[in-house]
Amino acid sequence: MPELPEVEVVRRGLEKWVAGTSFGEVAVLHPRSVRRHAPGAADFTARLAGRTVAEVRRRGKYLWLTLDAGDAAGADCLLVHLGMSGQMLVTGAGSPPVRHLHARAILDDDTELRFVDQRMFGGLLVADHGAGLPDVIAHIARDPLDPAFDEEAFHAALRRRRSTVKRALLDQSLISGVGNIYADEALWRSRLHYDRPTATLTRPRTTELLGHIRDVMNAALAVGGTSFDSLYVNVNGESGYFDRSLDAYGREGLPCRRCATPLRRRPWMNRSSYFCPRCQRPPRPARSGV
């Protein structure tokens, strides 16, 4: 469940512990973790060995380690997506192996960078990058904490869409970094039902919604992200505390913190939507012929 705040916590950890170090031996222990690296695992390890990490960047739920120029091969990077349960862990070299350890790299002889992923939705690849963004994620929109996020364009896209608001929030080509948890939290704060048609949102409503998305993400970031179990942790293996502050997600049957009405859970797109039936009224069904 790492969404933007959790990925940002990991990015900061990597920036602190990994930036400036150099890759020694790299090993892929499970080929599925590098499935998006088209040339294969051997090419993946070969392209990292000996390289030095320059910066650690993020867009939405993706993060990447930019690599020094090396030869004249052009700019490239190690691109990471944590999926549902992926972890980037920094340990001492030679630490005992753990379950679901799928890739590891020695850094500067004394440190080990690990990719651990129970559910295997996450993955690693070496990607070329042009204008500040890896080519393979060119379709990922800027995220709401990006100063260059274009609110006007986002609103215009919502108005154009014939879709519903939660679907749109989860569409990473429209706005990135929002997943099921923060979508439900921001919709609850905005008193918006998840099935509200995007075309009905006014400019002030969009502004308000974006404000709530940023607020809830910043609040989560301040306490190290949201963890329900040991699946999401920072690079040192520690959990965040935002789960204690959630107002909607996972609170089926518990009283709404605004109006005390029990919250509901609805199956939605192979996952769940949590909402207050009183504060977040469903949209009126569209009338035909009007």
Add this chain to the structure above:
DNA sequence: CAGTGGCCCTGTCTGC
């Protein structure tokens, strides 16, 4: 082209 739904993956929990 925009929008939608299926699928990948494993561990945990619940109900029969």
Add this chain to the structure above:
DNA sequence: TGCAGACAGGGCCACT
């Protein structure tokens, strides 16, 4: 006790 099924769900891709 054991097994089946639900659930967690981001992103890609095929299909309408």
